Amino acid sequence: MNFTNKKVSDAVLIIIINEERLDASCAPPFKKYFSEVVNKGFSKVVLDLSCVSFMDSSGLGALISCLKLMAAQGEIVIVGAQANVKGLFTLTRMDRLFTQYENIDEVLTAIA
Amino acid sequence: LAESERMKVVMVDDEAIIRYQLQTVLKDVDADLFAFSSGEEAYEFLEKNNDVAMVITDWVMPGMDGFELILRIKAMENQKFTYIVLLTNINDKDCLAMGMSYGADDFIQKPIEEKEVFARVYAGLRMQQLQNELRETNDELRVALQRMKVDLIAAAELHKTILPDPELNVESVEITSLFQPCEYIGGDLYGYRDLNEDLFAFYQIDVSGHGVPSALFSFALGNELLKQGNDTDWLLEPKTLEVREVHDTVRSINDSEALNNLNSDLYFTMIYVQLNRKTGHVNFCQAGHPHLIHFKHQDNACTIVGEGGFPVGLIKDADYQKQSFQMQKYDRIFMFSDGLPEALSSSDEMYGDERLCRLIQENSHLTLNNLLEYLYQTVVNWTESKKLDDDVTITAIQWNGEGEHYEFHQ
Numbered sequence: 001m002n003f004t005n006k007k008v009s010d011a012v013l014i015i016i017i018n019e020e021r022l023d024a025s026c027a028p029p030f031k032k033y034f035s036e037v038v039n040k041g042f043s044k045v046v047l048d049l050s051c052v053s054f055m056d057s058s059g060l061g062a063l064i065s066c067l068k069l070m071a072a073q074g075e076i077v078i079v080g081a082q083a084n085v086k087g088l089f090t091l092t093r094m095d096r097l098f099t100q101y102e103n104i105d106e107v108l109t110a111i112a
Numbered sequence: 113l114a115e116s117e118r119m120k121v122v123m124v125d126d127e128a129i130i131r132y133q134l135q136t137v138l139k140d141v142d143a144d145l146f147a148f149s150s151g152e153e154a155y156e157f158l159e160k161n162n163d164v165a166m167v168i169t170d171w172v173m174p175g176m177d178g179f180e181l182i183l184r185i186k187a188m189e190n191q192k193f194t195y196i197v198l199l200t201n202i203n204d205k206d207c208l209a210m211g212m213s214y215g216a217d218d219f220i221q222k223p224i225e226e227k228e229v230f231a232r233v234y235a236g237l238r239m240q241q242l243q244n245e246l247r248e249t250n251d252e253l254r255v256a257l258q259r260m261k262v263d264l265i266a267a268a269e270l271h272k273t274i275l276p277d278p279e280l281n282v283e284s285v286e287i288t289s290l291f292q293p294c295e296y297i298g299g300d301l302y303g304y305r306d307l308n309e310d311l312f313a314f315y316q317i318d319v320s321g322h323g324v325p326s327a328l329f330s331f332a333l334g335n336e337l338l339k340q341g342n343d344t345d346w347l348l349e350p351k352t353l354e355v356r357e358v359h360d361t362v363r364s365i366n367d368s369e370a371l372n373n374l375n376s377d378l379y380f381t382m383i384y385v386q387l388n389r390k391t392g393h394v395n396f397c398q399a400g401h402p403h404l405i406h407f408k409h410q411d412n413a414c415t416i417v418g419e420g421g422f423p424v425g426l427i428k429d430a431d432y433q434k435q436s437f438q439m440q441k442y443d444r445i446f447m448f449s450d451g452l453p454e455a456l457s458s459s460d461e462m463y464g465d466e467r468l469c470r471l472i473q474e475n476s477h478l479t480l481n482n483l484l485e486y487l488y489q490t491v492v493n494w495t496e497s498k499k500l501d502d503d504v505t506i507t508a509i510q511w512n513g514e515g516e517h518y519e520f521h522q
Binding site: 024058090097 | 318320321322377378379381400402403420421422423426427430450454460462502
């Protein structure tokens with residue numbers, strides 16, 4: 001599974017999902033990856049979904065687990081969600097739990 | 113290797129000197145050697161022995177020659193995996209090609225060079241040994257897989273016992289469900305029941321993921337939903353038996369102990385609908401499930417209904433809303449799990465809600481049952497595969513207007 005991350009500051013971490021599908025086969029390794037890299041005390045995680053063209057219920061479940069994992073220490077924001085993923089976020093009201101941005105620059109400006 | 117497991121090597125040559133040479137060279141190979149002076153004798157032996165690993169045969173022999181022997185061996189059910197080495201007198205390329213096409217696996221040139229013979233036979237036997245082991249493992253796997261399939265089929269039958277009949281035709285309401293797990297069992301669930309003289313309730317549920325964990329979850333959930341009139345009846349108030357509002361029902365499921373006790377990462381999407389059979393009024397609560405399609409008989413047109421909502425079992429204390437609309441006589445409602453609109457074509461295009469609407473409009477003359485079959489098959493054809501790779505459930509309800517006699521089904 002292809003995930004990468006980029007540290008912006010001591011508080012902010014960008015995680016990039018380089019997968020077209022965030023589904024049942026991808027969700028468990030993603031959860032594991034997330035818990036490993038975020039364990040280091042970041043208060044804000046920017047999740048770059050611009051490669052993801054399809055997300056299913058398992059993928060969504062993984063994002064919520066990640067959010068629950070973060071709850072004590074901070075928040076997750078989404079960047080670059082494609083139309084399908086946005087549709088799923090609206091249908092399931094997840095747009096109320098994750099702030100969404102169009103691109104990385106927008107996020108970094110908002111955070112700074 | 114134990115004595116009984118030692119491999120057998122058959123050698124065939126009409127010249128005694130060659131047989132002797134081979135036996136001498138191969139005396140240290142870990143196999144039992146059997147030498148024959150004619151193809152006929154060797155053939156007789158092979159017919160009676162199932163465990164021959166290798167046949168080394170001369171090409172030119174009086175009577176049955178090497179090629180004919182190979183052909184016969186290839187036709188024998190008990191020598192399917194026998195490794196065949198052909199002895200060739202001359203460096204004849206045609207002979208190699210012909211031997212290969214008849215089914216020889218390797219070649220040894222005469223006059224015999226001792227080290228070469230030993231190396232080739234040793235390597236061939238080693239390969240046979242590895243293949244035997246692979247075959248044994250494969251057989252074990254096949255048996256294990258078969259056992260699991262039988263178990264899953266039995267589990268799927270059990271799972272179906274918590275589902276109502278796929279077709280129900282009660283006064284003023286027709287309802288049909290199509291239920292198609294993508295594996296043997298899946299996490300989809302549907303149900304319907306009368307709540308009182310007026311209200312008919314139906315729901316459809318899609319547990320996240322698919323396969324066995326989702327199915328177990330949905331089975332547990334389905335059993336909870338079937339409990340009527342007691343403390344855990346989510347559809348009716350426990351003591352007064354008053355009908356709960358649709359969003360109260362979904363909220364109480366989301367907050368319930370039963371769900372928390374499952375202690376699982378799984379969650380589900382749901383649509384819960386109450387239809388007033390006298391008036392055609394519909395209240396529903398959409399919890400992350402795809403939108404409803406409302407087919408209007410009079411206009412022969414579809415509307416996509418629903419504003420979305422949180423899935424169930426994902427967020428504690430989530431808030432749920434009631435939404436409403438009005439049905440007219442012979443209107444239809446369609447609920448479907450996301451496996452249907454999200455089915456992908458070979459070029460990765462989703463089927464989508466709009467195409468579903470069009471299908472429903474264009475085929476409104478069909479009975480519900482035939483229409484659902486047609487919808488499902490059309491989407492399967494869209495993917496150009498034999499089945500969809502997610503669980504699919506579709507439920508369709510038609511309201512036939514106010515009837516004169518209502519029967520109260522409890």
